[in-house]
Amino acid sequence: VTGSDNQLKDRVAVAGVATTGFTPHNTDRSAASLAAEACTAVLRGCGLRPRDIDGVCGSIPSAPAVQTMLGLPEVTWFANPPVPFGNHVVAAASAIRSGLCDVVLCYHVSYRMAWNTASALRDPFRRPFGAGGAGAAGPETIAGAAAYAAWASRYLHEYGAPREHLGYVALNGRANALRNPVAAMRTPLSMDDYLQARMIREPLCLLDMDVPVDGADAFVLTSVERARDLPHPPVLVHAATLGIASDHEEDQMRSLSRTGQHVVIDALRARSDLWIDDVDVYFPYDGFTIITLAWLEATGWCGRGEAGAFLEQHWDANEGRALINRRIPMNPHGGALSEGATQGSGQVREAVMQLQGFAGDRQVPRARVALITAGGFFTNAQGILLRRE
Amino acid sequence: VDVSDEEALLARFPRTPIDRDTASHYRARLARRLVLDRCGACGRWHHPPAPICPECWSNDVQPTPVTGKGSIHLLTLLHQGPPAPGVDYAQPYAVVTVELDEQPALRFTSTVLGSASTDLRIGQRVELDWIERDGAPLPVFRLTGEPAA
Numbered sequence: 230v231t232g233s234d235n236q237l238k239d240r241v242a243v244a245g246v247a248t249t250g251f252t253p254h255n256t257d258r259s260a261a262s263l264a265a266e267a268c269t270a271v272l273r274g275c276g277l278r279p280r281d282i283d284g285v286c287g288s289i290p291s292a293p294a295v296q297t298m299l300g301l302p303e304v305t306w307f308a309n310p311p312v313p314f315g316n317h318v319v320a321a322a323s324a325i326r327s328g329l330c331d332v333v334l335c336y337h338v339s340y341r342m343a344w345n346t347a348s349a350l351r352d353p354f355r356r357p358f359g360a361g362g363a364g365a366a367g368p369e370t371i372a373g374a375a376a377y378a379a380w381a382s383r384y385l386h387e388y389g390a391p392r393e394h395l396g397y398v399a400l401n402g403r404a405n406a407l408r409n410p411v412a413a414m415r416t417p418l419s420m421d422d423y424l425q426a427r428m429i430r431e432p433l434c435l436l437d438m439d440v441p442v443d444g445a446d447a448f449v450l451t452s453v454e455r456a457r458d459l460p461h462p463p464v465l466v467h468a469a470t471l472g473i474a475s476d477h478e479e480d481q482m483r484s485l486s487r488t489g490q491h492v493v494i495d496a497l498r499a500r501s502d503l504w505i506d507d508v509d510v511y512f513p514y515d516g517f518t519i520i521t522l523a524w525l526e527a528t529g530w531c532g533r534g535e536a537g538a539f540l541e542q543h544w545d546a547n548e549g550r551a552l553i554n555r556r557i558p559m560n561p562h563g564g565a566l567s568e569g570a571t572q573g574s575g576q577v578r579e580a581v582m583q584l585q586g587f588a589g590d591r592q593v594p595r596a597r598v599a600l601i602t603a604g605g606f607f608t609n610a611q612g613i614l615l616r617r618e
Numbered sequence: 619v620d621v622s623d624e625e626a627l628l629a630r631f632p633r634t635p636i637d638r639d640t641a642s643h644y645r646a647r648l649a650r651r652l653v654l655d656r657c658g659a660c661g662r663w664h665h666p667p668a669p670i671c672p673e674c675w676s677n678d679v680q681p682t683p684v685t686g687k688g689s690i691h692l693l694t695l696l697h698q699g700p701p702a703p704g705v706d707y708a709q710p711y712a713v714v715t716v717e718l719d720e721q722p723a724l725r726f727t728s729t730v731l732g733s734a735s736t737d738l739r740i741g742q743r744v745e746l747d748w749i750e751r752d753g754a755p756l757p758v759f760r761l762t763g764e765p766a767a
Binding site: 366367368369370371375378379380381382383386427428429430431432433475476478480481483 | 633634665666672691692693694695696697698699700702705710711713715723724725726727728729740741751756758
């Protein structure tokens with residue numbers, strides 16, 4: 230891995246964030262209306278006008294659709310990278326740093342899709358988003374979401390881990406979501422609740438899987454110099470990377486000990502002056518609980534197979550959540566499991582809010598460095614280190 | 619090129635996207651043979667099908683039968699899932715990734731029939747069998763009863 234000369238380091242900033250909040254049922258809104266609400270809120274909050282924006286980068290709707298919906302007169306760079314949202318941060322930061330544009334509006338809409346909830350399938354206005362998924366070729370595949378259940382069973386087999394180790398991740402997310410007014414899931418959760426939850430793809434139950442939601446996040450990224458002139462404290466992109474290892478088809482991946490997550494960690498360390506001893510708040514991806522255990526191990530918080538024991542050791546019984554070294558929360562907004570399935574945009578938003586000091590009841594005192602390790606094992610692992618200036 | 623033959627192949631697998639790199643695999647299925655890609659130059663197997671050997675970049679990719687013997691490497695039990703004939707999820711339905719004996723980490727994913735899914739374990743030895751699904755043969759596995767790997 231190269232990258233000790235990190236041209237991106239501390240040159241691009243997140244100037245502001247906004248969110249609609251998240252609901253775990255079908256709203257009567259379009260995906261575009263959710264994008265519009267979050268995007269106008271972030272631009273107003275940053276004091277930016279349409280003509281100030283020359284870059285657009287998001288998931289759905291398309292960047293050109295968002296541009297015209299918001300009446301942004303001239304855009305010189307736009308992109309719709311695949312989720313998770315680390316892709317969007319990396320693309321926008323690269324575009325700004327290389328001079329393709331100056332101020333990028335980034336957005337992600339989470340929209341309950343016909344392919345992953347039965348109630349969305351019954352909503353005629355959501356059918357255009359597809360009812361396909363992995364089912365088209367029958368159940369005998371681990372392509373897509375089933376891969377995480379298959380590799381979770383491998384993990385439990387290799388390390389003799391009990392399901393409770395996965396359960397800690399779900400409990401941590403829920404305890405954190407109780408403090409987050411925009412979170413979708415805000416009823417307390419016990420380990421008994423977890424162990425009795427409906428099994429979906431054994432060994433993963435309903436509570437091992439993130440919650441489909443309606444909602445949107447939006448962000449403004451720009452140069453550090455420009456961000457200093459805007460109202461909120463700039464949050465600097467210190468280092469960022471994507472990571473893929475070869476043999477990344479779901480059933481051909483060699484082992485849990487060399488995945489895209491390990492590529493991310495090696496690259497991020499090489500490009501960064503900061504590492505986990507410097508981190509004040511940590512955002513491991515939690516689209517499935519197994520992904521969080523794997524990130525804890527890949528990042529080096531603990532050794533292979535030790536993530537469950539690590540969470541037990543760092544569990545704050547009073548607060549019902551993990552506090553690493555008694556101070557570092559994991560996904561203090563509730564994560565994808567309990568705030569809602571935002572494909573990483575919620576983690577980036579909460580990281581920025583924590584570093585700006587705008588996290589309300591969830592605020593980590595004097596938070597200056599946030600680590601985001603997004604995505605899973607196969608083709609979508611991502612890492613971002615953010616720091617307050 | 620015999621277009622009618624290609625049309626006939628696609629007609630037998632109407633829900634499966636098939637292209638020039640995967641056609642040999644599906645043609646072999648119709649004869650109940652499990653065929654995976656093997657490099658004619660260096661001998662390495664790869665799956666899913668690809669037009670070039672990822673080890674040596676040879677274009678001499680040979681669709682080659684495998685024995686179908688191997689060990690369960692990954693296992694998930696579906697308590698719900700996509701509709702399929704003969705699959706009702708009243709009992710959890712096993713999806714297994716089998717590590718084939720031909721080469722470490724050469725794997726093929728299907729199900730295990732003939733045993734209660736809840737009795738399946740990672741490491742158990744399996745062998746290939748075939749059932750009919752939507753008018754075409756589907757490769758599946760059965761436990762052999764050999765000691766687990």
